[in-house]
Amino acid sequence: MSTVLTYITLFVMGCVAIVLVRGLFNMVRGGSGNKSNQLMQLRIVLQAVAIVLIMLTLWVTGGGRPS
Template identity: 50%
Template structure:
């Protein structure tokens, strides 16, 4: 895997986490639905897990090749 591809994939994964985090903060500050807050929190945790898996995979392929 090239450095550029790995950087782009990792950046997209982290960007998605940040977007969902800010969506949850905005919902909380506006006094939105608690169900929406819970859904966004679960989505954020799942995306954080995915981001870690993506970054570990990128690191593995960078060092194995």
């Protein structure tokens, strides 16, 4: 179970990075402000999901403490 949570957490963290880079490229390119706002909102949601998954993974694995 902890391995699955770890992979899901890493996937969501990767998605956060991708959305962040897309938002930066949109801003540098001078793209739509509406699109930048949507990307920022998506990034915030993905970050919240990532934090919850990180905390869940730490809880399931015991936070790295020896058994």
